[in-house]
Structures are given as C-alpha cells and as structure tokens.
Amino acid sequence: MGMIMEPERRKTDLIDFLRTIQRPDSPLQEIDGDLSLVESGLIDSLALLQIITYLEQTYDIDFREKGIDPGELRSVNAILEFVAREITA
C-alpha cells in the first residue's frame, strides 16, 4: 500500500503513528518537520526501533539488508525523504 500512497497521506500517517509513541508531555502539533525527534524529547531514543518497524511494515523496507544512517530518521521530513527515495528506487 505504501507504494501508491500520496506524499501528504504519508506525512499524515507518519504523524498519526508518532503520536502513538511520543512522550506524553511532548505535543506533536508544535513540532516542526525538521526538528529532531529524539533531541527535542518528542520520543525516546530507543523508540527509533518502533519507527523502523513501522517503516518496514508500511513500506516493505528491509533495513537489515542495507542498514540505515541515523540521520535518515532524525525528523519527520528526513523520514519522509527517506521513504520517498526508497519507494522510487
């Protein structure tokens, strides 16, 4: 399903997902798309694992094959750019 998803829909779905793993006192609507998810305190650092699992399941990306640069999960925009590259590769 990820292959046909429009960019706006990808962003909405990602933010909906991040809401389920964010720290309780970090309101997502105030987070800029370029703000670091971990450094801003929005999510716990190990929650990157949950983001990876989400991307695997949503877009069929196999991270174990290729590894991942931590910077590619740094922010909402970075994740969306990564996904865009992966699904057009």
Next chain:
Amino acid sequence: MFIDLAPGRLVEPLSGRAWNSREIVARVIARMQRLQSEGLGHGDRVFVLYGNKLEFFVDVLAAWHSGASLVPIDSRLTSFEIENLARAVEPRLLLVDSSAGAAALSGLTVLGVRVLDTTAWDIAGDSHPTAGRIRSHARLDNEALMLFTSGSTGVPKGVVHTHRSLRARWIALKDALGLAAFRRTLCLLPTHFGHGLICNSLFPWLAGQDLFIAPPFSTECLMRLGWLIDEHKITFLSSVPSMWGLALKASKPPAARSLRRVHCGSAPLSSLLWRQIQEWAGTKEVFNAYGITETGSWVAGTSVGDFVPEDGLIGVPWGSVIRTLKSADPHAPFDPDTQCRAAETGYIWINTPALMQGYYRQPELTAQVISGGWFYTGDIGVVDDRGWLYLKGREREEINKGGTKIYPADIDAVVEQFELTKEVCAFAVADPLYGQNIAMAVVLKDENSATIRALHDWMKRRLAEFKMPVRWYALDSLPRNSRGKISRKEVEDRCMARSPLDLRSILRTE
C-alpha cells in the same frame, strides 16, 4: 597491571580523539595537581557528573592517586537528585563539563561542595606536564569507588568498593577469561554503573588493553554498530538486551570477523535474542554475564565450552562461589540443611573477595545482605548437577528498564511529597523496548486534570526523565495486605484491570 599505570589506549570512535598510554599518564599527573590544589586529598570523595569520554578515565586515576574516592553521577539526574546525593555523601568536589547546567547546580555551593568545570583543563596544557612521575596516595583498603544503586530522592544507597575489592574482581576476571579477547574493547554502556565502568571499561583498560568509549546507549552507535566494530577491529563489547533490538534491526552485521567475545547482562536475555546476537556477531562466544554492583559486577557467565542458549542460563562462577539456599535470612546458618540440592530452586548467595565494603553509612542495610562474607543477591535460581547457574526470578524491588535499575521507592518518595497525594505506589509493567517500564498508581485528594498536571510538573522537576512513570492509574485507594502494608503486586493486579489515565490528552490541554 590495573592501577600501576600501564593502561591501554583510550579512543573515542565517534569524535576520533585518542590518547596513548604516555599521554594518559601525563594528563593524570596534571589533573592530580589541579585536584590537589583544589583541596582534594586522602579520604575525600569527588563526584563526577560526566562519563563515557577520555577525560573521565583520566579523572578516575587522578582521584585515586590523590587518595580520594570517585563517585560517578548519572548526568541525567535532576539538580534535586544530585543535591540529595551530595547532602548525604558530602563530596569535596563536583567535576562538571560544559554539558552541565551551572545554574541547576548552584544549590551544591550552598552545601559546601566546590563545583569545578573541567572543560578547559586539557586545552590549558594538561597534556604537557612538567613533572613526570606519579606519587600515588592510593592504598589497598582505601575507599575507591561509590556507585549509587537507589535512593536518589530519599536515603541514597551507595555501594562502596575499596581498591582491594576492585582489584579482586579484575584479577578474578583475568584468571577466568584471560585478556586476549579484550584487546580492543568497545564500551557502549554508561560509566556511572558497575557493569559499564568496573567490568566493560576498567577491567580491560587498566590491564593494558585498548578501550573504545562511546556515548552511552547511543542510537547512532547502535545503528552503525557493525561498521563501528569493523572500522576499529573491535574484539569485545558488552551490552544489555534492550540495545540489541535497534542494533539487530538497523545495523548491518560486522563483516571483518574481529569480534571474539560479546557479553550481555544487567537484564534477562532470552534464548531467541541470544541466538540472534550470535548470528549477527558471527561468533558463538556470546555470553550471558551475571553481575551485581555489590560484587563488583560480573560474577558468573556462560564460559562453559559448547552450550545452547537457554532462557535464564548463566553458567559458571568467575572468581566467586555461588550457592542457592532455602532461606534469604542473613541470620540463617550455612549448613547442609539450608543448601538447595542440584536443580532445586533457591535464593542465590555469593562469596567473593570482590564484595563491597558495604552500603555507605547504612550498617543495618548492609547486615541485611551480608552474612559471614556471603552476599544475598536478591535473585532466585538453581544450580544444576554440572554446577551451572540458572536465574529464575528476582526478589528485589526494582524495575529493570533496559538494564537500568530503577527503584519504585525513589518514585514514591517524590510523589508522596506532593501536597495533594494521599497514597502512591510505583511498579513495573512490561515494555516492548525496555523489557520493563514504570507505572504508578496514585490516590489524590482532588483528582482532576489540573491536579494531575501539577503532579506531573512536580515530578519532572525532581525525577530524571528516565524515571518518570509512563502509565498512571488514579485509584480511590491502594490495596493493602493483612498487615496493612501496600503490596506492589496487588496494586499492579488492580491496575491491570483498568485503563491508565490518558496523560497525553491531560497534559496537552494545559
């Protein structure tokens, strides 16, 4: 070896900084001069609010050779918690670097603690000292190290080790494991707790092996772990199970086959994860290491030749004697009647020359766990007819959040002081990332969103972020046992039948 100053190289793989043995000794001498000029001397204690960097390890040796005891402090603690620890221990100095908020530490000055920012020390020429020899004031039975295992918000529980107990641990490990596999050791664990400091770092480094020191639990390192191992030809690393979720998922395995040994400890290691680590690391030499701060950490592990990973399997003692007894009572006699038979479940007791001196200024608490040189671990297990130890459970009241031990009483102590709290009880809940996480049941005098927000704010100012409960339950009363005592297990059972508060909604409407 050890503190006769033949340490190996120190390397920060992320920053690229590295000091060889000669450079380390030069800096130790310079920092000793600085510390002693600030009044540090025999019997003093020095808090260090940073870790996992080159300077920290130099400060360990500088403090020890000055005759002082080192107290590594978790930099994630709030100023409230640090002041509480300082009030109890009365350190002479607190060493900070540029990452510490100076304003937040102003309360320490009132307590008479001298706060020193060491950021500029190395830049100021500490690498080029004029004097070339160390005059050590360290003595074998001096207090060397204090590690806090709980009580950051109440009565601190400081585990005190002497130079003798630390050396006993390192000599035991060298005898049991040798040094060859530790030639290039990577530490990804925090240096303010026993596993990361005493065993992962100081044991190999002070025995002349090279130590590669990374920021603790760094996601960047975990996601590049395979590359890091290959790039620096790492031969050994230790770990906690929660680290591997991210590493196995996001990092390509190492390809150069330099790894000779991997340890995993501080939390239960499932047989499934164990096999996955073996496969990823490209070696069967992945050992479940059993360690306790009070015994200088690692006391046993799977160094038993061919073994198949099993849930709870630890293995054989490393420089210690391990017994399972039918009683956890320190006054019970150690006779054949009290010892469990092979494969019979009992309380785990350990006898080791690496045993702590005791809990700082808490002789009664010390007497509850030490009897005739034997230490009661608080763990439950079995020893089979081969002498292999298996862990079966834990009696201690602690929440094991990804290898970091959090004591529910520390959370209770903060919440109890909130003016609208009637009762509170923190407890462990299962967590997919950390194994366990923190939940809290609270009875409030006036339960509404404003009160909950005020309590959240109260806690955030007094508790480190990682100790904040992730699930809150508001109850009318807490269940008590027949003696009127709150039972954490019964509180947990009652809460599991209810929904937690929707904290996100409550805090968002602020």
